[in-house]
Structures are given as C-alpha cells and as structure tokens.
Amino acid sequence: MGKYVLKRVAISLLTLLAILFILFLMLELMPGSPFNDEKLTEAQRILLYAKYGLDQPFFIKFYKYVINMLQGDFGVSYTINKNFAVSVMIAARLPITIKLGFNAIVFGAIVGLLLGIVAAIKHNTWIDTLTVMISTLGVSVPSYVFALGLAYFVGYKLGWFPILYDMSRPAESSVLPSLALSLFTIANVARFTRSEMIDVLGSDYILLAQSKGIKEWKLILSHALRNTLIPIVTIMGPLLVGLLTGSMVVEKIFGIPGIGSLMVNAIQMNDYNVVIAIAFVYSALYIFTMLIVDILYGVIDPRIRITKGAN
Amino acid sequence: MATKDLVQTEFKADDFKFAYDRNAKLIDKTYNSTSYIKDVFSNFAKNKGALIGIVIIVIIVIMAIIGPYFNAHTYKSILIEQASLPPRIPLLENLGIFDGTRNGIDIYLKKGVSDIYYWFGSDTQGRDLFTRVWAGTRVSLIIAVSAVLIDIFIGMIYGLVSGYFGGKVDILMQRIAEILNGIPQLVIVTLLGLILPPGITSIIFALMITGWIGMSRIARAQVLKLKEQEYILASKTLGARDFAIIFKDILPNIFGQIIIMSMFSIPNAIFMEAYLSFVGLGVPAPLASLGSLISEGYKSITVMPYIILSPIIVLALLMLSFNLFADGLRDAFDPKMKQM
C-alpha cells in the first residue's frame, strides 16, 4: 500500500512539473508579456529581471519560475487590473468556484448514484430505459446548453431564480448554476453506476449470496454497492474535466464572480499572466483531486490495500 | 412416459431396426454458426438508440454538405436591411409557428420584405442563419473528424512502437503518456488557442495534441497480446515476420475498438471546439462553426433567442447521436450475453 501511494504521489509531482514546463514555454512564446513593457523604468526592469531571472539561461529561468509559482506568486495582471497581483485576484474568487463545484459534485453524485442503482435493479424496465436516455442526454449535451436553457426558461421566462449572481441572495443565485453543472455529474455517475451494478449483479458471488438466502436489499447494500463503486476512479477524470469546462461557461452565463469567469475574461483580453495562473490552479486542483481519488481507491479496495504477502 | 403407457403405443413394422449402418462412423456435423460480423450487425440493429443515432448523423452530414447551397445566400453574404428577422417557414407559418413574428409583430412586414423567407431567421448582421448553421456544421465536423483521424494515426504509431520494442522504451513511453494524460485537456487546448493564430488548422492542432493517448493504449495492448502469442509459437515464425505483417495482424483486431473510440472522440472534439468559440478562441469571423454561432447567438439571447436556438439544437443532436451510435457499437461488439 505504501509503495502504491508513493508511486501515485511521484507521478502527480512529475505531472505538475510537466505542466509548469508547458506553461513556462507558453509564457516565453506569448507576444507582449509584461516583461517587455516599454513603460517600465530602469529600476523596475532591474528588479523584474532579478526576480524572474530574465537574463539567465533557460533552465535557471525555469527553476525560478517553478519556485515562484509554487509559492503562489503568479505575477501581475497586465490588462484586466493593471499591475494588480494575480494571486490576490484569484484568491478572492477561488472560494466561490470551489463551492459551486463542490455543490455540483455532491448533489450530482448522490442523485446519480440513486438513479443508477434503481436502473440496475429494475433492469430492462421502463425506469431503466428512461435512466439510460436521461444519462445519455446529460453526457452528450454540453453543460452550457443546459445552463443556457435553464437561464432562459427558468430564470428569464419563469423568473423563479435569478439569472445573474446577486450578492445579496447568494443561496438563490447558486441554484441554477449548481443545477446546470450538476447535470453532467448526474448523467455520468448514473450511467457508470448502472452499468457497473448490472455487471456486479450478474456475478457469481451475488449468486452465492442469494443461495445463502440473503434478502435482496441487503445484497445490494452489503455486496453489490462496494464492488460497484470501487472502479469509480475510471470516470473521475472525464468528470472533473467536464466540471472545469462547465464551471467556466456556467460562471460566464450566470455572471458568477469565480475564477472561471475571470479566466474567460483574461482569455478575451489577452491577460497572459492571469490565464496561465488560472490554468495552473485548475491543473493543480485536477491533479490533486485525482491523487486523492487514486489513494482512496487503494484504501477501499482490499485487493490493493492488503497485498498477498499477508499469508 | 410410464411403462404402462407402452401398451397404448402403436408400433410400426420397422421401428426396431437400426437406423444407421452399424459399421459406419458417425461424422461430426458442424453447426451453422453465424459469422462474427453478422453477429455484430444483428446486435447493433436491435439497439434502437444506436439506430436513431446513425440516422440522425447521416441526415446532419448530408445537410452539412448540401445545406449551404439551398438558397442564394452564402455564409458571409450580408443584407443589412434584412437583419434580425425571426424564422419564417412557408406552410408552417400558417399554423402560427415560424411565421416571422416577434412579440406579435410581423417583422417581415415591418421591414417590407413580406415575400422573402428565412427558414432559420437572420442574424443581427443580416446573414442567413440557415446557410450559416449548415456551413458551421460543416466546419465543426471537418475540425472534429480531422482531429480524430490524426489522433488515430499518431496514437497507433505511438502504441505500436511502444509495445513492439517493449522493455525500457515501453516503460519510458508509457510514463510520458501517463504524465501527459494527467494534464487536463482543457488547459492545453486553451493555451494553444491563445498562442496560435486563429483559424481552423490551429484548432485542429490544439485538439489533436491531447486525444491520441487513448488510441495508443488500444494499439499497444494489441501488440502486447500478439507478442505473447508469438512467444508460444516457434521462434522461426518470429524471425520471418516483419513489421508489415505484424501490422496486418494487429489491424483487424483493434479495428472495432478504434472505431468505437473515435465515435466517442468526435463529440468530444466538437464540444471542445464549441468551448473554444465560447471563450473567444474559435474560428475567426466571418467563418462560422457551431460553436461560434452559439457564441454569437448568446449575445442576443434574451431579445432574439432564435439565433442561438438552431445551432444549439444541431450541436446537441450531433453530440447525442454520436454518443448513442458509439454506445450501440460498443454494446454490439461486446460478446457478453446479458440475457441467458
């Protein structure tokens, strides 16, 4: 188990490094980075050069870059908030985005699980077919289509919930965006749970448990559920990516002041430091979450947790 | 049958003669088994969702090819006096829908063009949406399919090389792939979108950079399987086979999986392109793609929702049907019998 965890951590760190390298390359390649601003005074220029090692060879520059990034020094904004520290801009908005994403995952996972389990138990009935249809729809159609649909019909036409983030009503304002984001999660989780559980329900050990005379619902809870959920790690990747893209678009549509809408702004205004900083934050979040999921997977599955040596 | 019933049974004269010549050997009759391909087809045909999917795909592709030629407008022709017209379709307008009215006012009448029909309406610049939507579909499809095709090519080569050489080369290549896989596709696509000059080729490039990893896995798995079989065979065959023959051995086995994987990758590529457009990194104006149309339409969604409606419906249909089709394909190739 320990070896497993170490390996996962090592790969995660390497991936982070790789991302930093790519981001660094981008920064070098992008035209008009703040280091080239003619308006800098000589003193400022010397400071900048020293801090970022701008006239040093490539790898020293990279090294300093990594150190800076890992400490949270993302440079300053160039166009959105001239010379304002990017890290401060992000720090102000990050909690909102995380809250939104968290709501979407939790709500989506619970609903998705229930749907999937029911569909698997009632395999080949109308409930099953309906669930398959809904989840296929939810997985195929991009979340911003839902966001737009919800914003237009429920927000604009019906007026049940505000369509633009209202600071004074944070709870209500997050209903529609959370819903739009969670649909993707619901669809993915439901689809996965259903298909895994159908497989599990057809396995030999379930047959044996049945022959022991164990009641149906107990079978599901004690045997089927754990075996079904263990491989959930396989959908975590696409799920997270979907949430990332979704959050950017959903934040823009509903005017939510999170890092997603900031990213969209930064892209449109060519504020490279901000773009790269947020790209880094997204990547770090992604890698970190995948690492946690991987480790959890090792903990939950006894086949990994306890190696055969314990004989 | 109980022994008593025998009394009632009627026996024929030759009942108790041997049916076969005692010395003849009974030959094994082989049963008529359906070929693998036929099995796949019949499984697929039973899946209604998949059939709907393929039908919709075909319709949309056909429209993407011929749609822009339906009327005299091109995707960039502008008639500013005919801007912002709601959709109006002959025949259907008599039913009260698609009659060119907005909030009860007949806009066509207002603009003095009562004898003209814009099936999907016109946008704020006076361009025909019908033509633009199908031209946009064409662009989106070209981008997606090109990216996926290139990915298949790259992925297969990477996987084949990695699996064929094995050992340290394999380990290294797989580590690299694993790390690259850990980077969210979104980030790479966004960054590339920023630094590359806007245009279709850039988008294709950005998309294909990340999608090949899945294909390489399939190719590598097949090479490894083949290598295992080779070790069991006599070593002289190993020496005699060269790269081309191995390639021929691998291709039919992974064909199915590659097709399924690409059918899933295409909607992903379409989606990524739409996302790029939405954040402003898509195809440059006046070119249209489904994503850029949606992005444009979003700006006037509250006033003129129809502008965003048609491209969104086409996008959703396209992605849905590809997913349904891919699902059906995957189920059809799966030998697991769910019933018996």
Next chain:
Amino acid sequence: MKIKKKRVLSIRDLNISFVTGSGTVNAIRGVRLDLFKGETIAIVGESGSGKSVTVKAIMGILDSNGKIDSGSITFDYEENGVNKSVDLVQMKPKEIRYQISGKKIAMVFQDPMTSLDPTMQIGKQIMEGMIEHEKISKNEARARALELLELVGIDAPTKRLKQYPHQLSGGMRQRVVIAIALACNPDILICDEPTTALDVTIQAKILELIKDIQTKRNISVIYITHDLGVVAKVADYVAVMYAGKIVEKGSIDEIFYDPRHPYTWGLLSSMPDMDTNSQRLFAIAGSPPNLLVTVPGDAFAPRNPYALNIDFRLEPPMFDVGGQHRVSSWLCHPNAPKVEMPEQLKKRIEKMLKEDRDNG
C-alpha cells in the same frame, strides 16, 4: 430386511424453459429423481445437459428468464421437531431463498475464485447466512464460524476470519465456500462441480472433506459433475442427464458395471484409462442438440450409433431393468435387437470387476 430410508427430496415431471431473444429453450424436459437421507447422488452429463438448471430451480436462484412450467419438487424436512413437507415449485423463488436456501438446502459453487465477494472479509461472509436465518448474536456467529473453519480444515482460523478472499489459495477458498454452505446445518448439500476449478491434488482432499462432513452430520449430497472419476469416488446413486432429461439412473454399481444406455457407454468409454490400448481417445461424435427446436423422438438419436428407427419418432419411456436401475432407451424394449456395450468398455469393466474381487 432393508431399513427404508427417509426420502428427503422428490422431483417429479419437472419441466423448465427459458425465454431468450431467439425463442423458448426447453432446458429441462420431464425429470424424475429421488434423494434419500444420508445418500449421495451424482448428476452426470455434458455442459448444457441441464444439470445446473435443475439444482438452481431447487434453490430458487434460477435466472430471471427461466420458468418452471410444470412438475413438483417435494422437500421433506424437520423444523423444531415438526415434520414439514413443501413443494418448492409452488413457492416463489424469493420465498424459497428466504426460508429454505442457505438454511435447509445449501450450495457449493464451482469456481472459488469468483464465488466469494472480493471486498468482504471471510468471517463476515460465513457469518452472514447465520445471522440472517438464525438471528444469533455476532459473538455467537463468530464462534460458530471459527468452528466451521476448523471443521473444513483451514489453519489459523482466527487470523483467517479477518482476511480477504484474495489472500487465500484456491483450495482454501473452496473450503471457505463449503464452510459457508454448512453454516446453518443444512439437510441437503448441493455441490456444483466443486472440484473442476482446482488442482488434481486438491480435488481429492476436497472430496474427502465433503464425505467426512456428510457422515458426521448425516447430510444428503447432490453432486453435479461431468467427471466420472469424481462420481466413482463419492456417489451412491447416479443419474445421467442428456438434453434436459435423465437417460439412465441407478446405483453406482449398476451404472458402472452394467450400463445400458448408449450415451452412458459413450461417457464411460471416454474416460481415459492408463491401460487403454487404442491410440485415440474415444469421443462421442457430434454436439448436444439445440434445445430451441423441439425434435420428435430421442434427443440423443442423431449421435447414437445404436439408434433405432423408432428413436426418431417417439421418445423412449423409462424402462425398469431391475433393482434401482432405470434406463430411457428403446433398446430395453422386448422387441429391440440385443445390443452389447462396446468391446473396449466390456473389457475395462471386466478388469475392474476382477480387481475388486482380488482386493476382496
């Protein structure tokens, strides 16, 4: 005078069919079988002959697209001093599972690699049935589980209780499966190919174990197998199944020393023997029939070198050929020509008889 043994299970005219995408499959077509207390029956046949389907029906774990069309399965048992008799066919599968399965009739499955839940501790899997059926406390269940592990010959039982299936070898896993089956002291133990997935050396041990427990607890055992070697070791009574019907049944001596049905001849002949002179292994030509199609007559006829014309017209009834021996073949009809078993087989049986005589 022979003491009349108590009858435990009585199957009459059992017919089971499955609804599939290609049509209805008549998997079981009129099975009649008896099981007595303390006795071991072996049901023998090829894959697809219907052996497993029969026992799954008994346990109420038939596939969801399977249906018992007609017949009866009478189970006689004792509960709290009261003699009970139920017809399992009349009960809904859920009822069978809640009241009988695991409690009075238990099953040992074929593949120990897949029949245990990989994510649940061994101890829990053994105790599960006990707690469900007998409502005993966890401590009591744990104590009994330890006893069971010792009974089936697993070392360090206290440690094993907390282990997971993947930490045990195949043989040990099968012992655990047996322990699970015995948890609630069943009257009948059904073993579906219990040794097929195991090494030959382990096979013998498992068979011994089952026999041992059977004697200790006076359990009746049904063995499902295609391996005649296993049958020879364990069975008192043998039923040979083909295409959903029993074609021959009798005591083990009757079947092994005096087989009458050509299919049984085929089965016995295809057992490899160290003294076999011929260069080739005997195999019955052809494959089992497709049970989707109902063909008149004897299902075995197309592969039967001794088939009579009537075999293609009418299904043969069960003929009583003495003792407990019953054969379903027109060759046993008085009008039928006299047919002897194949030469090779005859020689082999003679040799076996001679060996037995020599060994006393």
